Amino acid sequence: xxxxxxxxxxxxxxxxxxxxxxxxxxxxxxxxxxxxxxxxxxxxxxxxxxxxxxxxxxxxxxxxxxxxxxxxxxxxxxxxxxxxxxxxxxxxxxxxxxxxxxxxxxxxxxxxxxxxxxxxxxxxxxxxxxxxxxxxxxxxxxxxxxxxxxxxxxxxxxxxxxxxxxxxxxxxxxxxxxxxxxxxxxxxxxxxxxxxxxxxxxxxxxxxxxxxxxxxxxxxxxxxxxxxxxxx
Numbered sequence: 001x002x003x004x005x006x007x008x009x010x011x012x013x014x015x016x017x018x019x020x021x022x023x024x025x026x027x028x029x030x031x032x033x034x035x036x037x038x039x040x041x042x043x044x045x046x047x048x049x050x051x052x053x054x055x056x057x058x059x060x061x062x063x064x065x066x067x068x069x070x071x072x073x074x075x076x077x078x079x080x081x082x083x084x085x086x087x088x089x090x091x092x093x094x095x096x097x098x099x100x101x102x103x104x105x106x107x108x109x110x111x112x113x114x115x116x117x118x119x120x121x122x123x124x125x126x127x128x129x130x131x132x133x134x135x136x137x138x139x140x141x142x143x144x145x146x147x148x149x150x151x152x153x154x155x156x157x158x159x160x161x162x163x164x165x166x167x168x169x170x171x172x173x174x175x176x177x178x179x180x181x182x183x184x185x186x187x188x189x190x191x192x193x194x195x196x197x198x199x200x201x202x203x204x205x206x207x208x209x210x211x212x213x214x215x216x217x218x219x220x221x222x223x224x225x226x227x228x229x230x231x232x
Contacts, residue, residue, distance in 0.1 A: 001017060001089045001108060001109065002018050003111060004016040004018065004037060005151060005186070006028075006033050007030065008030035012027070013151070013152060013154060013186065014030050014034065014057075015027065016034055017086060018041065018043055019089065020087065021087065022043065022044055022045075023045050024091075027050050027057040027115065028060035028064050029057065030060065031060035031067075032063075034064065038068070045070040046071065046086060047073050047084065047086075048060075048065055048073070051113065052100045052103040052104070052115055053100065075102045078104055079095065081093070084106075091106055091107065093107075095137075096141065097133050098117060098130060099116045099117050099123075100127055101128045103137070105117055105141065107144075112141065112149070113151045114153070115152070117141070118141055118150060118152065119153070119154060120155075120157050120186060120187065121156065121157050121196055123197075126229075131226060132222065139221075142190070142200055146190050147189055147190070149188070150188045150193060152186070157181050157186060158181075161177065161178055164196055164197065167207070167228075167231070168198070168201075168206060177192060177195075199225065199228055202224040203221065211227050214227075214231075216230075
């Protein structure tokens with residue numbers, strides 16, 4: 001099974017998951033480019049779905065469904081089934097509330113499509129108001145294997161790592177990641193995130209010491225994570 005990343009608007013990403021004959025679109029805002037790709041590859045679009053229902057992620061849904069006759073899988077279907085199938089391959093649907101109440105992450109092989117839950121170098125805003133729920137979603141994603149590839153909903157790499165560098169000015173892994181960053185194909189591994197993403201580094205000694213130096217509470221994992229979140 002293959003995954004194709006599509007950039008649209010300024011920094012949004014959508015994804016096409018496809019096999020030999022069938023494809024599925026996730027956050028398909030780049031509808032024209034996706035339809036062109038499908039036509040060029042001789043594929044049929046089986047379904048269209050989203051990581052969450054913010055308008056910048058759902059903007060391509062109607063065009064894709066109208067042009068292809070694909071099935072639209074809404075949040076209720078994702079919560080009910082927890083799995084999407086494509087050419088006998090199962091794509092897992094993980095409930096990852098926090099950015100929004102309906103946020104989900106799609107898991108395919110060694111890849112996660114995380115929407116606005118986990119970005120490359122940062123995490124999303126907590127528009128749901130459920131910061132503790134968001135913490136548990138991030139902790140769940142942190143439990144995946146280190147080699148897991150993270151495909152996010154936006155390209156916030158430059159801005160995010162500028163903030164991370166303020167927190168950890170001596171972190172050379174941030175500099176290395178920026179040197180290898182390719183805006184034409186934006187991704188990271190979970191291991192990368194453990195090295196550069198302050199929201200996944202709340203147990204690192206340097207981060208704990210930084211929080212203590214700011215006079216912030218660091219008694220528990222959640223309090224450390226909440227403190228890092230609050231700094232920005």
